[in-house]
Amino acid sequence: MLSRLFSEVLPDVQRLAADWAEDTENEDCKNKDEDHDHLDEDDLDEPLEGSSRAESEMACDDDEDDEAEEEECDENSGDKPKKRGPKKRKMTAARVERSKVRRMKANARERTRMHDLNSALENLRKVVPCYSKTQKLSKIETLRLAKNYIMALGEILRNGKRPDVVTYVQMLCKGLSQPTTNLVAGCLQLNTRNFLTEPCSDGARFHVPSSPFSVHPYSYRCSRISSPHYQPGSGALNVRGQSYGSGYEAAYPPGGTSPDYSSPDYEAPKSRLKCYHRESLAAVSDNKIIQKNKMETGFNVKNVFS
DNA sequence: TAGGCCATCTGGTCCT
């Protein structure tokens, strides 16, 4: 199973990771080049005058009924040089009205497009670590975290073993803002004890999901979720010093079956940090443990939990 | 109050 998965998935992930690493390395250079190219294109393609296609569209549609009124807007400019490009027409009331309708339709389409984009982004939020309905990652942070997450998964597949939590957190948080770093690190640090000590129920040292996106690699099954000591209200604070809202999913849902995070229909449960031992939760409020975590992880735990 | 994030509008460009 493991070897089959590796043989099937590893090449793709490796290629993806390599591409991303390359992109990351060259990001600045590329951006500069693109900007430069864009400027060059603009310089080359820029019409002599600002008669764009949109303007010409605006000016030249609805031929039939306005044919009689057609005349050049600037033909009598006298000593001024003649402008190139399509000749403008007078904006009659009908034309203005049609233009407004067209603009409204374009606005509606643009709204729909952005809603679709946001919907896709929301689906992406659900498959990266630390999904929360109540405190959403920003768009840019979601994209960054998703990229890091894929890179981390690729790294795990490449090495064939589970890295330590510090490395994992560092991989995930690379390039993220401080608040998001706190959030992610906080989520994952809470799971440190499970991570370090509790193997998967099947005995494997490192549980490989059937799909790279079907489970977070550090979200292990937890048999103690049903413990009477489990207190969902206690524990983690977010970066704003508030208790984590319901829905943070840094942990693997109990029950043995993993949710299909990749499904757009998947809706993360609202329970918070389900998979933590009571001791783990209590440890969060224990300054000594926090200091220990700080030493272990290298993260500023004060920032993480305050 | 400044800064971050977001939704929306808008005009430009490209594609079918």
Add this chain to the structure above:
DNA sequence: AGGACCAGATGGCCTA
């Protein structure tokens, strides 16, 4: 011609 995509501008909301 019309739609998709993009980026800039703008204003609202929220938080530190």
